Amino acid sequence: MTSEAPRRRLAPEVRRLQVLDAAVAVFSEEGFHGASMDAVAVRAGVSKPLVYVHGGSKDELFAACLHREADRLLRSVQSAAGAPDEEPPARLRRALRAFFHALTTRRQGWTVLWRQASTGPFAGEVDALRRRIVEQAADLMAGGLGVPRTRVLPYAHTLVGAAEGLAHWWLTDPEAAATTGPGDPADVLADMLVAVVGPGLATIAPSGAVSDER
Amino acid sequence: MTSEAPRRRLAPEVRRLQVLDAAVAVFSEEGFHGASMDAVAVRAGVSKPLVYVHGGSKDELFAACLHREADRLLRSVQSAAGAPDEEPPARLRRALRAFFHALTTRRQGWTVLWRQASTGPFAGEVDALRRRIVEQAADLMAGGLGVPRTRVLPYAHTLVGAAEGLAHWWLTDPEAAATTGPGDPADVLADMLVAVVGPGLATIAPSGAVSDER
DNA sequence: GGGTTACTTTACGCATCGGTAGATAAGGTG
DNA sequence: CACCTTATCTACCGATGCGTAAAGTAACCC
Numbered sequence: 001m002t003s004e005a006p007r008r009r010l011a012p013e014v015r016r017l018q019v020l021d022a023a024v025a026v027f028s029e030e031g032f033h034g035a036s037m038d039a040v041a042v043r044a045g046v047s048k049p050l051v052y053v054h055g056g057s058k059d060e061l062f063a064a065c066l067h068r069e070a071d072r073l074l075r076s077v078q079s080a081a082g083a084p085d086e087e088p089p090a091r092l093r094r095a096l097r098a099f100f101h102a103l104t105t106r107r108q109g110w111t112v113l114w115r116q117a118s119t120g121p122f123a124g125e126v127d128a129l130r131r132r133i134v135e136q137a138a139d140l141m142a143g144g145l146g147v148p149r150t151r152v153l154p155y156a157h158t159l160v161g162a163a164e165g166l167a168h169w170w171l172t173d174p175e176a177a178a179t180t181g182p183g184d185p186a187d188v189l190a191d192m193l194v195a196v197v198g199p200g201l202a203t204i205a206p207s208g209a210v211s212d213e214r
Numbered sequence: 215m216t217s218e219a220p221r222r223r224l225a226p227e228v229r230r231l232q233v234l235d236a237a238v239a240v241f242s243e244e245g246f247h248g249a250s251m252d253a254v255a256v257r258a259g260v261s262k263p264l265v266y267v268h269g270g271s272k273d274e275l276f277a278a279c280l281h282r283e284a285d286r287l288l289r290s291v292q293s294a295a296g297a298p299d300e301e302p303p304a305r306l307r308r309a310l311r312a313f314f315h316a317l318t319t320r321r322q323g324w325t326v327l328w329r330q331a332s333t334g335p336f337a338g339e340v341d342a343l344r345r346r347i348v349e350q351a352a353d354l355m356a357g358g359l360g361v362p363r364t365r366v367l368p369y370a371h372t373l374v375g376a377a378e379g380l381a382h383w384w385l386t387d388p389e390a391a392a393t394t395g396p397g398d399p400a401d402v403l404a405d406m407l408v409a410v411v412g413p414g415l416a417t418i419a420p421s422g423a424v425s426d427e428r
Numbered sequence: 429g430g431g432t433t434a435c436t437t438t439a440c441g442c443a444t445c446g447g448t449a450g451a452t453a454a455g456g457t458g
Numbered sequence: 459c460a461c462c463t464t465a466t467c468t469a470c471c472g473a474t475g476c477g478t479a480a481a482g483t484a485a486c487c488c
Contacts, residue, residue, distance in 0.1 A: 009434050009485045031333035033247040036475065047436050049478075058476065115337075118329045119245030127386070134383075154393060157383035158376045158410050165375015169368055172341070179368060196372050199413035223454050223465050250445060261467050263448075272446065 016054040019044050023055060024065045028108040031116040032062055059121065066122065069109035070129040073102050077133070081140065088144030093194055095140060096163065101186035103167050110171075114164065134160050141201065155204065159197055166193055230268040233258045237269060238279045242325035246276055246334060273335065280336065283323035284343045287316050291347070295354065302358025307408055309354065310377065315400035317381050324385075328378065348374050355415065369418060373411055380407055 010018075022044035026035045037058055041048040055061035080098030081091045103110045118126060138156035142149045166189055170176045180188040224232075236258035240249045251272055255262040269275035294312030295305045317324045327343065352370035356363045380403055384390045394402040 007435065007484070012434085015434085034334060037477080038475080048476095049437095050435065052477070053434090116333050119333075120248055123329075150389075150393070153387075154380060154383055154390070154406060155410055157379045158407060159379070161379015161382065162372045162376035162411075165371045165373070165378065166368060168375065169371035173367075175364075176368070179364070192368060193372060195417065196369055196414040197376075197410055199417060200410040203409065203413060221453070221466065226465085229465085251447080252445075262446090263468095264466060266447070267465080 012054065015046070015050065019046070019051055019054045019061075020064060020068065023061050024069065024108050024112055027062060027065055027116055028111040032120060032122070037061075062122065063125065065109075065112055066125055066129070069106070069113050070132075072106070072109065073099075073113070074129075074132060074136075076102050077136065081136070084143065088140060089198075092137075092140050092144065093190055095136070096190040096193055097186050099163060100167060100170075100189040101184075103171065104185055107171065110167075130160070147204065152204070155201065159193075159201075162197060163193060226268065229260070229264065233260070233265055233268045233275075234278060234282065237265075237275050238283065238322050238326055241276060241279055241330055242322040245330040246336065251275075276336065277339065279326055280339055280343070283320070283327050284346075286320070286323065287313075287327070288343075288346060288350075290316050291350065295350070298357065302354060303412075306351075306354045306358065307404055309350070310404040310407055311400050313377060314381060314384075314403040315398075317385065318399055321385060324381075344374070361418070366418070369415065373407075373415075376411060377407055 019040070023035075023040050026040050026043050029035075030039065037051055038048055040055070040061070041051045044051065051061070055064065077095050077098045081095040113126065113129065134153070134156045137159050138149050138152050141147075141152040141156055141159075170180070170185065170189055177185070233254070237249075237254050240254045240257050243249075244253065251265055252262055254269070254275070255265045258265065265275070269278065291309050291312045295309040327340065348367070348370045351373050352363050352366050355361075355366040355370055355373070384394070384399065384403060391399070
């Protein structure tokens with residue numbers, strides 16, 4: 001059994017991180033409503049009042065989790081996309097790799113963002129985050145195709161949805177790991193997605209309607 | 215104030231439908247946890263005990279909503295796909311049309327299924343429903359490409375995710391209606407999706423190492 | 429050692445909400 | 459009209475969980 005925690009005094013910033021990490025873990029497992037502040041306290045190894053000292057109310061704590069994980073995900077994708085003067089297809093592929101890599105390495109954060117918060121008072125915030133990712137995808141696509149952003153917006157939503165669906169399969173289906181084989185799963189998943197949507201996206205004409213032959 | 219409802223006696227089946235409809239409406243707006251049984255009762259125009267008489271416990275009521283809406287959606291998509299001896303691409307397109315059509319005409323049901331139930335004790339059931347739709351898509355794709363189902367499963371998840379993303383955009387973005395223009399939105403959305411994923415899916419079969427297994 | 433303060437323990441207020449018991453009346457039947 | 463069945467309502471209980479108050483304890487710094 002683990003030894004009795006000898007009640008260490010820590011700097012407020014360190015404790016704050018502990019509480020936040022515990023909150024992300026508990027929220028990802030139990031969901032917002034299912035998670036109790038007591039559970040967060042136990043997970044963090046502290047008492048309940050401390051959670052309130054460092055994390056604020058339950059809503060504030062959850063919002064903090066949301067923002068931290070969202071910023072992390074967005075930043076990694078953004079930096080992976082690289083400078084705007086590079087080749088758009090390569091940028092898109094790298095961004096997708098970063099996206100899938102973030103999911104596989106930080107599952108809890110993704111779970112909090114995508115599966116636990118779609119309802120309640122945080123639906124708006126989660127949607128805003130999703131929108132930021134979609135905007136990023138739309139920028140990449142618009143730059144690559146030479147098309148105004150309004151035109152590619154629905155396709156950007158489609159692309160992000162496709163990524164979510166593929167990610168969900170990879171994270172939940174036990175046979176998924178066997179299917180992707182060896183190597184970095186993020187690479188395999190990104191290649192899969194590019195194989196599906198790449199050819200179609202390339203056919204979206206700059207000037208006219210979508211090529212739509214049967 | 216509105217006229218006091220003079221406490222009409224109704225047949226149990228009629229009341230049961232009233233309660234179920236109210237439950238779908240409230241659950242779609244507030245989510246499972248956010249919805250209270252009192253709210254369902256008010257929406258149905260009855261008192262709370264009646265909700266328990268006709269709907270059972272909150273869990274049972276929610277499960278009933280889930281199953282009814284899921285069956286409706288699955289049945290409409292399945293019947294739209296048509297007989298297995300027809301052309302696979304046309305079947306896929308028709309199935310997608312039926313899918314989008316169901317969303318636009320029965321928004322509340324879709325909301326309950328897709329956005330409110332991803333957490334809590336119903337995550338398993340919602341995932342099972344999603345899986346049934348994915349399986350259906352996988353069957354269509356496997357039939358069209360002449361490939362074992364295990365190989366197309368990730369692509370089926372991708373396709374369904376893409377449809378969800380596009381649907382979410384259409385249902386939430388105020389500018390979406392203007393973008394799709396006149397005509398049945400379901401047709402436009404299905405065509406958009408086929409334009410994005412169609413070419414890519416067609417190239418799946420030859421690239422894989424499929425022929426290795428007997 | 430002494431002081432500061434991070435931290436714990438314990439207990440409780442309070443609101444919300446699922447669920448139920450007993451009373452009430454609506455409608456059919458003789 | 460008397461009366462019985464039962465659909466329906468008003469009022470309530472109990473549990474859960476957020477959030478906090480009060481008082482004591484011990485770790486780090488000088």
